Amino acid sequence: MSGASEAREVRVGAAGRAPSRRRRSPALVTGCVLVGFVVLVALVSLVWLPYAPDDTTGTRLAAPGGAHPLGTDKLGRDLLTQLMTGAWIALRAGLGATALGGVLGVCAGLAAGFATRWLDDTLSTLLDVLIAFPTLLLAMLMVAARSASLGSAVLAIGLAMTAVVARLTRVLVKRVLAQDYITAARTSGTSWPRIVTGHVLPNIWPTLVVNLALQFGLAVMAEASLSFLGLGAPPPNASWGRMLQEAQATVFTAPTGVIAPGVLLVMLVVGVNLVADGLRDTLDPTRRRTR
Amino acid sequence: MNVLDVQGLTIRTEEGRDLVSDVSFSIGAGSRLGLVGESGSGKSLTALAVMGLLPPGMTASGSIALTAHGAPPAEIVGATERALNGLRGRAATVVFQEPLTALDPLMRLGAQLAEPLRARHGRGLRGAALRRAVEEALDRVRLPEPGRIARAHPHEISGGQRQRVALAMALACEPALLIADEPTTALDVTVQSEVLALLDTLVADRDMALLFISHDLAVVSAVTDHVLVLKDGTAVESGSVADIVGRPVHPYTRDLVGSARHLESALERIVR
């Protein structure tokens, strides 16, 4: 008891500018470097590629070096080219799914958080069902209804993410709404929209942002898995997941086909997770009540 | 013979800040001491240090000698977790402020109370004998219908009843020293006075030593005869309750007593 309350009474900074304590955490820097590298590769792929993605003129399964820095696949396509276009696809999948899941999830979560009992119960049940529904099944339904495309994969991943984000948002909103400062705002005549923008969102967004960063990593992985199963972007778009699947048979004769997309996938996902960790450290500093 | 002997206790954080510095006091068998201070005074940390339960990152220095019944004094500072486990319960137990967090919410109260009873009386205590022992322990803290309470979960009984159960658990260990850390702060006034009276008689009956921690001088004076006043981790004044309340010397003690008197005066004027 005493230790915690003492910690709370420590004055921060003579100027009273608490957020100036935002130090850059090593995790955040490392994460940004890793993610930045993948983003750079993806951006370069938009303006320049060593070969056309569907160029099959190269020697089949060529070893790295010479005209093909990373070698070629079993159809003679350049691996570096595929890797670069794959980076763009992975980022689009991650961003698309996170944007979809984030927007829908936060809206649904806010609605459930503010809802009266029966609406809250209905929404929660709906979310539970959605969470229990396997993403893979959802993706197969999407592909059946539309066609195998990046859009279908993103839609399936985004919808699955909606449920997770909504549930988190709902809990966060409920927790903030239970605080006395919300009651104080109400008795000051503050309108509900203003309570949401002034109190609820500022208090839940750090946790949400950290969580969305993690969800982004999961979405990239999910897209790779769906492509691996042939439920993602169709050829000639080279998704990392499909590169892995195609190189699977020749993993011992031409290991670069597996290693290259694998390394980039790990870099992106680990990078995003590090960014999330770093954000948690920087966004939560002295504000958190340490009990 | 002192049950508890604290000499030059200093509690330091990882960053090297002293939360408690050079505090010394002792409690003889069957006697009582009140530890009074406001939030941040280090009174709860002192209690945790006596139990060897300091939060991670904090280190104690100095000496804390705890003497169980018929055993040589044991040093708490620097003791191994094994040695501490042997002392906790037998030598000293704690009753905390919030009984709801001190009790396991998923376990029936009888089962929780059985643990210290079996630790004290051996594993052989079981079945009907155990049930009888549990009900006796609940009966000793004046809980009505001990059978029903033994079968209840913590959330099914009131705050005052929970604190009585916590007290029963502490007493089941028959410790030489009972530490009560703000045991009545979370309770209603009428319940508080009942629990304080109960604590008073139970400790007196067993000739137990009591370390009573509170921010409220009036509550402390209801239970103990000697007090030690802590401020920012240092002992500023100690003495009998009558002396401290009647003739406080240190400016902080004067402020503390003056504040309590000031608050009381409004009521005194009316009630008298």
Add this chain to the structure above:
Amino acid sequence: MNATAVLTAEDAGFAYRGAPAVLHGVSLDITAGRSVGLVGESGAGKTTLLRLLLGLTRPTSGRILFEGAELRPRDRELTRRFRRSVQSVFQDPYSSLDPRQRVGRIVSEPLCSLGLTAEAGAEGDGSGARGGRALGIRARGARRDDPRVGAALEAVGLPADAALRYPHEFSGGQRQRVAIARATVCDPRVLLADEPVSALDVTTRVRIVDLLLELKESRGLTIAMVSHDLSVVAALCEWTAVLEYGRVVEQGDTASVLGSPSHPYTRRLIASVPRLPAADGTAG
């Protein structure tokens, strides 16, 4: 009932759906200049009654009247007047201030929400006739410098530069002062407080009680307060209502209720208050 009552609970009761009532037929007047203490144990319905009086919950039976008119959320004009006249302070100073807002913004919230900043801007520099939107933005930009925020902080004994800091930089007592500044910045008539000092240390408690006394004197503020601490009620309130199991078992002048209690529960309550031993050294 009483013509001068600011707030009235008229036979008010409250029950959660499908649960037994937590409040039964409570009638209580909060009259200007007569501060009211609501005492009782946890679960007696004190806080529920306060929430009804604050208009946060509607009674399931009976009525809550503000200046003689029933409080209805639909009646915007009355609600606005009500919000301006009745402000609140809560028990836990750690949960009652938004950790992500600076103190200046926290204290100015009633001014902004009640649209009182815009008026001030218009009156202040005379350049206000640019439409409500522009005014709103101007007011929002200037609110930390609103003289009333500084004055409110000063009135509760905080330095003016406190407005630039965040709540976690303050101790519990200082935070409660910030909460009181927020509640008094729009010059309300009634302050409804839920255990305003029980989370504070004794020495801090005295200072906050003194501050509330001073605000009563200097601003003609009427306090209606839930408290389990009879000495705080005795110090601040002229009128006391004792609640037990959701009913008012006794109410009247504090002096008579606490001085010569008629209900056995009140007597038990008074007898249970822990007291310091008599100061033999000073009083003889």
